[in-house]
Amino acid sequence: MYFLTKELYFPPIEMASPEGIVAVGGDLSPERLVLAYNSGIFPWFEDDEPILWWSPPERMVLFFEDLKVSKSMRNIINQRKFKVTFNTAFRDVILNCKKISRKDQQGTWITDNMVEAYCKLHELGIAKSVEVWQDDKLVGGLYGVDLGHVFCGESMFSKVPNASKFAFIALAKQLELANYHLLDCQVYNDHLASLGCVEIDREDFLMVLKSKF
Template sequence: MKKKNTEIYLLTERLEFPPAENANSEGLLAIGGDLSPQRLLLAYRSGIFPWFNDDSLILWWSPNPRMVLFPGKIKISKSMRQIMSGTRFTLTRNKCFKEVLEACAQIERAGQDGTWITSNMKEAYLKLHDLRIAISYEVWEDNKLVGGLYGIDLGHVFCGESMFSKVSNASKFAFIKLARDLERLNYKFIDCQLYTEHLESLGAEEIPRKKFLELLQAEV
């Protein structure tokens, strides 16, 4: 591992990362390396995640502050409570991970040109799914896949990667179901990575990276 400049590290084939606290002001920590299951798992356990475009080297991030949701703090509006208790949607888990991955890659997002879920990323997360580390939640309406999410399950923390909706409230339904499941299983938090108004409306909050790393790395 070499320092590319005063802030960014250039990874080699060696399986290691610099401390997450060494990320620059934008949260960028390192470039290069690979997307092997071993490196990805080390990254998530170290508070680091990949995020890059098809025409870019692999970029590794650890932003400060960090957006998280403590499962017990999930916000459920009155209208969503009605949906959660109704029969419009049904939920499955890990029934069609690949389809959720593809849908997240294809969904258009405001202010974003293209997707960070590249072909290499898809291949990497499919391998993690085969290892039962990457999981998906699927939302169905009239037997059609209309929403869902996927992420990395560390056993005490869930690292959310992406979610999608083809109809109104489908991704919210999946996210709330996830939060309820994780609260019941005593997970510490959902790592939402970066701030969005949508996540904030669901109860997610920003915390300092130092606190995030302490919670992530504390004994279960």
């Protein structure tokens, strides 16, 4: 296991543990976070743990041509039930992602330090959010790190049915129009799979990450 020091450095991905832990420790400074995401690494840890840096052997991603919009979801979009905005309430989005209860999960990996770290990234124009509104109330959204050609999704939330799906679809369509390569969703879950996300090998993901043009 590689333990980070104050030096701005990550070991080669090949040194990752079988489950994908690349390194332990370090900090959540903007410089380290930017280096991590550009290297295919992200932080994921509990409040009482040291910072764990991950690059899992299989990466959940969305190729935009694979986006699945169900008939019921298309009806919701056509009904204009929700309004979507971008980067207008980043802190509110990340705090809702932190607080929302999730099935089969106790607590959250979004610590207070992570909230402040990603809010700082947002101030620098690197972390971005999608907000979903219903009757002028924030009912869903997501946030992530924008690398300019790959968007690394971090977390999403819904206070009403389908709000996070609406945010995800809106983001995917915007990224496709801007010629992004893919939307990184990090690790598998059924919700993401239902939207068309698939797992690819870490090596394939890193190739896309390095292909900026």
